[in-house]
Amino acid sequence: MLMSTESTTTRAPIAAGKQTEVAVLAAGCFWGVEEILRKIPGVIDTDVGYTGGWLENPTYHDTHDSKSGHAESIRVTFDPAILSFExxxxxxxxxxxxxxxxxxxxxxxxxxxxxxxxxxxxxxxHIAERVKQRVEKSGKWKKAITTEIAAASTWYSAEKNHQDYLQRNPGGYTCHWMRD
Incomplete structure (x- = not known):
């Protein structure tokens, strides 16, 4: 998987030799997704950006206007000894x-x-397919799950003003919350 060289501030120090894993997820506007995921024990870093499309070096404007094929996404670096991908x-x-x-x-x-x-x-x-199937069979959602499962492609970090957006703009727009 290709990654851009721009990075964001690491949330917690990574101990020498410590294993980390990366998850790349899309679930709507990346501001709210990042705000929830960054607080999970075991999450080391979050980076909002664009992936899954065809346009190289997309901007927010390119993605927001559906010109790029990319999804607003979040790249989560986590400690699998504390938080599993599943x-x-x-x-x-x-x-x-x-x-x-x-x-x-x-x-x-x-x-x-x-x-x-x-x-x-x-x-x-395999984990993503298994979890999606379990969630579908759980009956929690009355309609079919539409979540796409695809290979990660080139990652483009979003512009700096989108990183940690809700931290810098408390009360800003989000449509994300934990559904029981």
Whole structure:
């Protein structure tokens, strides 16, 4: 998986030799997704950006106007000894947004707001498929899950003003909350 060189501030120090894992998720506007996921024990860093499209070096404007094919996404670096990919998906990802709405979350509509899991390894793909199937069978959602499961592609970090947006703008727009 290719990553841009721009990075964001690390939330917690990474001990020498410590293993980390990366999850790439899309669940609507990335501001609210980041605000929830950054608080989870085991999350080391979050970076909002764009992936899953065809346009190289997209901007927010390109993505927001559906010109790029990219989804607003979040790249989560986490400690798998504290937080497993499976738990991240089942207890957090599939609860913080409505995975049954195709290309939409709240008032935000368009393919850039799609629900997607961009796996970074064959193991992540299998876990994502298994968790999605479990969530579908649980009966929690009355409609079919529309979450796309696709291989991670080139990652483009969003502009600096979008990083940690709700931290810098308390009370700013979000349509994300933990659904029970």
């Amino acid at each position: 738990i991240l998906l089942e207890q957090w990802f599939f609860r913080l947004h409505d995975p049954t709405t195709l290309n939409r979350q709240g008032n935000d509509a368009g393919s850039q707001y799609r629900s997607a899991i961009f796996y970074t390894s064959p193991e992540q793909r």
